[in-house]
Amino acid sequence: MQLRRAVVSLLAVVLLAGCSGGGDSGTSATDLLAKAKKTLDAAESAHFVLTSDGAPSTGTLLVGGTGDIERPASFQGTLKVQTSGTTADLEVVSVGGTVYAQLPFLPTYSVIDPAQFGFGDPGALLDPDTGISQLLAKAENAKNGDEKRVDGEVVQEVTADLPGQLVADLLTSQDPSQTVKASFLIATDSGELRRAELTGPFFTAEDDGTYTLELSEFGADVSITAPPTG
Structure with missing residues (x-):
């Protein structure tokens, strides 16, 4: 009887370990x-x-930013662009594929080519075919990492590899042929992506840099319109 109990207990431990997934x-x-x-x-x-x-x-590099994205193709916020070691905050609005920025020392917005400032169209970040969600759809070698808590919310880490060209089209890359390492934090209850940390040749082809994108306020009341230009 004792041997049987020992076997059953051992079996239970093995099954629980297999289900826990770390x-x-x-x-x-x-x-x-x-x-x-x-x-x-x-x-x-x-x-x-x-x-x-x-x-x-x-x-000339995109080094940070904050803002709101509205479906289907709008953005409004501040992007931090570094040029020759100096960081400038650009007020940026994107509506329907046209990107506007209030450049330093100018009182009004101008239509710009965002590639000249080291980034793509931020209005496309919610596009299901080319935006952030493509990082999730085209991730390779995905594996579960640790379960964590962020601001009291349970999130699951998922690590993966991303095609370099995909990340280059969304953010930037100095060598799109190189794979980008990704770590995603996903809220287990809601399924909302809370954080994406990407590591790859963003600033130089020889050395890795890191971008960390944090998302919140899904579905908030946002209304973005094109600004007047001078």
Whole structure:
């Protein structure tokens, strides 16, 4: 009887260990990414904060920003652009594929080509075909990491590899042929993507840099219109 109990107990421990997945919710990494993409594609708006690490002191680079994205193709916020070691805050509005910025020392907005400032069209960030959710859809080698809490909310980490060209089209890259490492934090209850940390050749082809994108306020009441230009 004691031997039987010991075998049953050992079996229970093995089964529980197999289900725990190192602390994850039991949902596969692929399913979590799919749920996060579906949730993001259904959001009418979101607030984002972008930070970076590893930018050199030369060149024109996007190093950070904050703002609101509204579906289908609008953005309003402040993007931090570094030029020759000096960081400037650009007030940026994007509506329907046209990007406007209030450049330093100018009183009104001008239509700009965002590529000249080191970034793509921020209005496209919620586009299901080319925006943030494509990072989730085209992630490769996805694996569950640790389960964590962010501001009291349970999130599951998913690590993955991303095609370099995909990230280059969304943000930037000095070598799109290189794979980008990604770490996603996904709220297990809501499926909302809370954070995406990307590591790759963003600033130079030889050295890795990091972009961290944080999302919140899904579905908030946001209304973005094109600004008057001078």
